[in-house]
Amino acid sequence: MAACTVSLLLWTLVTLQQSAGQDYSSQWAAHIEGGLEVAKRISERHGFALLGEIFPDYYHLEHSHVSKRSASPGHEHHKRLTSEQNVKWAEQQKILTRSKRDLLGFTKNSRSSKKFSIKTGFNDPKWPTMWYLNRGGGADMNVQGAWEEGITGKGIVVTILDDGLEKDHPDLMKNYDPQASYDMNGRDDDPMPRYDQMDTNRHGTRCAGEVAAVANNSLCSIGIAFGASIGGVRMLDGDVTDAIEARSLSLNPQHIHVYSASWGPDDDGKTVDGPGELATRAFIEGISKGRDGRGSIFVWASGNGGREHDNCNCDGYTNAIWTLSISSATQSGHVPWYSEACSSTLATTYSSGNNFENQIITTDLHHDCTSNHTGTSASAPLAAGIVALVLEANNKLTWRDMQHIVVATSKPTHLLSTDWVLNGVGRRVSHSFGYGLMDATEMVRLARRWKTVPAQHVCNVTAQVFDKPVPARSSVTIQLLVKECNSVNFLEHVQARITLSANRRGDIKIDLTSPSGTRSTLLAPRAHDNSHAGFHVWPFMTVHMWGERPFGVWQLTVHNEGKLLASMTDWEMVFYGTILPPDPSNLPLNKTQDNFKSGECRVTTSACLECSKGYHLYNGKCSILCPLRTYKERHDLCNDCHYTCYQCIGPNDYQCTKCWGDAELTHTMGQTYCYPKNIKRLLDDRTWHTIATVLLICNVFLLLIFCKYRFWTSQNNTRDNREYRLANQIEGDD
Known part of the structure; x- marks a missing residue:
């Protein structure tokens, strides 16, 4: 895929600027040709242990005589490894900072086994209080309708990329899938979490229960896809590297359908970071080859940096076209205090809110339950469970089909925010909630009759910026005209890849306005971001123009709220989309009723x-x-048509066929222009030649007169001066 190749190169460039100041790991990633046995021999020859395969011919290695964490790279070991003819590339891994997106310190463990009254036939004790699944009236995620139609996620495999999975939990054990599990930290097939006094590794088990806790077993809670298989990858309980992320994201992609991740770079309001080269390739391999070519589904938590005024467009995982980025709404439908608003969020599920609002109920460590799962960490697994229901209804859906279905069915109703707008095709969209609350039943019903969307195309258009200064306390707007776009007629994802410098990166705000008038905030000011690094080809992404057409004038407005000059040096638009719109039968039934x-x-x-x-x-x-x-x-x-044409055969000014009343059609070298009549007369060759000749003669005549006048004046002045000096000399002699 052209789009994937472009994106891989982009992320490779972007991640280079993130490496400064990071610790080095004892691990390497290496491209070794010749197969597994050759890779083992080469590794052992130079003191490396082969930990596993990342991709075909790409291996994860570790050196026993290198410190687990060091400020200095292992140059000698690297040099010996790369001296081998079969080693085409190698890279010592750097340790990354990755944070879970729950709210430790704002939650309490609940180990109560109190029975509640039974509703709708489920005897699970927590079911009556699972408000986000059973409130009805459009105030929940409408899963019961899908269940009533026999859709429970059966046959679909979901894995949780996190800190481990309590696989023997009585509410998960029946659905546990060892083929969807691995321990990247312990390097074995057992994803069981490491226990400590603080239960710091409870996160993955909690997320898993939201997806696939067994229903009607008189235990704990109910997973949204309680018929699905669930696995876990333990990869956050230790040093995280690019290779570990890549191996986790590409685990058994022909078996696993959905990967759910509730972590990312620090949500501290000052970090700009994303997947490295290997993780980026894992995403691309997943969407292009996973699920027999239909594409793995990656569900991602949008981030918990709201209190720090963070922006999820500075997170390269949620800000990628490959992930389904999910935000949170509180029980009352408000924006949670921890939520990050950004233009890459696609949709929303419920999660925790303020102290007086209920939180998410799920499985917990020690074979227990909790009623206090929180943050966007809780939202992403709920979305993954809904995706599993949809895939059971139609497992032929591609990764892009799933995103289209989310956009078409998500509901803005009951979600309260001041930033809802209508985009150019009449869809309501918000920086806080994306296209709205996910609706499981609506998604399942639409999936059953879904026709695969047309192939994705990508179009790159570069703006001529030339170091545009952005003065302090002001803004500049740059325009980019898009006339043709390489078969992208209907938009999906839109990226503005921007390079700019600023004395303080957090002072910058960036808005993008489409030709249809949809305004999207790509970056809001970040109070804690004091970096001088600016942005280097950073791909700010928006989904707010979904379904619009790219043709016309795009406007990028850069606001500088700082005290010193900023400078914009590069701006490229990347449009992802299709040559034709999705099949009309793909619209939800409640929208197709008005189609005729x-x-x-x-x-x-x-x-x-x-x-x-x-x-x-x-x-x-x-x-x-x-x-x-x-x-x-x-x-x-x-x-x-071009604005100068009254009728035309194309969009350019030389394709006019009829002009406005004050203009005449002019034929020049096979092209036709419309020139205003008063200018048209000046453009006639003979008239122009005559006028030019007369004007030239007049100018020459005037120049001659002027020169003669200057010469005459000069002669007179010279004669007068001579006479004056002579007179003075005579007076002196007297």
Whole structure:
């Protein structure tokens, strides 16, 4: 995939700027040709142990005589390893900072076994208080409708990438899948967590219960996909490296359907970090080859840095096209205090809120239960459980199909925020909640009749910036005209890859406005970000223009709230999308009921997206012919002529066929332009030649007169001066 290759190169460049100041691990990643046995021999020859395969011919190694953590790299060991002919590349691994996205210190462990009244046939004691699944009235995630239709996640495998999984937990044991599990920290097949007095490794077990806790077994809680298989990868209870992340993300991709991750770079309001080269490749391999080529589904928690004014567009995991980034809503539908607002969030599930609001109920360590799971850590597994239900309904869905279904069915209702807007195709979207609360039943029903979306295309358009200064306490707006876009006619993800320098990175705010008028905040000011590093080709991503068309003027506004000058040096737009819109039958039923107004529009939200046969689509409306000042672009689509043309055959100024009343059509070298009539007369060759000749003669004549006048004046002045000196001399003699 062209998009994947471009993204891999981008992330390779982006992660280079993150390496400064990091500790080195005793581990290496190496590309060794010749197969596993050759890799083992080479590794052992130079004192390395082969820990496992990352990708075919890419291996994870560790050297026994190198410190687990060191400020200095192991140059000698690296040099010996790379001296081998079969070793094409090697890299000593750097230790990364990765944080779980729950709220330790704001939660309490609950080990109560109190029975509650039974509802809807479930005898699980916590079921009556699982408010986010059983409130009804549109105030929950509407999973019961899917269950009633027999959808429980059966046959779908979900793995939790975290700090371990209590595989013998009585509410998980029946659904535990060893093929979806591994211990990257202990280097064995057992993902059991390491126990300590503080239960610091409870996170993965809690997330797993949200997905696949067994239903109706008189124990604890119910997982959203209680018929699914659940596994765990223990990879956060130790030093995390790029190789460990890559191996975790690419574990058994033909068996595992969904990877759920509730962690990422520090949510401290000052970090800019993302996946390294190997983890990026793991994402790309997953979406292109996982699930027999349909693509692995990566569900990611959007981040808990709200109190620190963090922005999840500075997190390269949530800010990637490959992940389904999930935010949180409180029980009352408000934005939680920990939530990060950003334009890459796709949708929302419920989680914890303030102290008086209920939290998430799930399995806990020591074969126990908790009613206090929190943060976006709790939101991502709920989304992963819903995704498992959808895949049971239709396991032929691609990774992009799943994102389209999320966009089409998520509900803004009951979510309270001041930043809801209508985008260019009439969908409500928010920086806090994405497209809204996930609706499991609606997603399942849509998945059953879903037709795979057209192939993804990618279009890169570079703006001519040339070191644009952004003065202190002010802003600048740069425009980029997009006329053609390499088969991207209907947008999915949009990236603005930006390079800028600033004395204080946290003072920068960036807004992007689409040709349809949808304004998206790519970066909000971050009070704690004092870095001087700026951004280097950082891919700020937005999903707010989903379904819009890329053609027209894009506006990037950079605000500098600091006291010193900032400078914008590079801006490139990357558009991901399709040549045709998704099949009209892919819209939810409650939207397709209005699709046939006057027999013209087949697909609509608040504006028409596709017209019936024989009609042409322009500006959200259908007509039999393309309107004046437009032309038929392709199929049944109309597009605007150049502003100088009244009628045209294309978008350029040299493709006019008829002009406005004050202009005339001019033919030049096979091209046709419209020139205003008063200018047209000046552009006639003979007239212009005559006028130019007369003006030249007049100028020459005036120049000669001027020169003669200056010469005459100079002669007179010289004569007068001579006479004056002579007169003075005579007076002196007297």
